[in-house]
Amino acid sequence: MSALIEAEHLTRILPATVPVTLVRDVSLTVGEREFIAITGPSGSGKSSLLYLLGLLDRPTGGTLRIAGQDTSAMDDDALARLRLEMLGFVFQFHFLLPEFTVSENVQLPMRKAGRLSAREMRERAAGLLEELGLAGHLDKRPDQLSGGQRQRVAVARALANDPHVVLADEPTGSLDSKSSEQVFQILRDLVRKRGKTVIAVTHDMDIAARADRRIHLVDGGVVSDERAAPAAV
């Protein structure tokens, strides 16, 4: 299994009169086709770690390689490019842009990457949305959809540039149990059927129990990193 993410002694300290350690000496390797849950009590640094792994924040110590590339020497443009190519994000609150249609929201990361024609972007967005059960909703605005549908649009947007890794921060945190289960199944299928790696921060123990690997944090540090037997899902 080739490493997609390699973190060594990753640390994030917020400078302040009394510095705050958000992430403490985290070393881990993430490979292809992994479905990982990051768990831990509130305030244990789960989101902070996810943001570091997703290149949305920079560590104050340690090293982080993404697809073999050392990110520490990269400038913001290089990080943004790597992020666009390798990583997709799903947040607890969908962060869809209300003034754009569903299809346009999904096309936004494609526009940023600048590789596809307008027609290709439209077709790719339509294909992704169709796969996620949203074929009839392309031209609607996000506020015309249910919470679960909006989160599925957010998943489609995360897949826009065909990333290797999807990082999700409490992806089911604001959904009812039926929509939660749907989003969980979608994330799991990204791994099983599309060969993506998914790293999800979650408070939902049911989801964590069904992940292939659980990384548990306390006070910013990893206290356990365990893999489930493949048949457990």
Ligand SMILES: Nc1ncnc2c1ncn2[C@@H]1O[C@H](COP(=O)(O)OP(=O)(O)OP(=O)(O)O)[C@@H](O)[C@H]1O
């Ligand atoms: N910008 C900031 N300034 C000060 N403290 C911060 C900042 N960001 C995070 N923290 C603190 O750092 C710690 C880790 O936060 P983080 O959001 O990563 O934890 P979490 O495990 O994701 O929490 P939750 O489960 O509640 O979302 C918390 O104690 C939080 O209050």
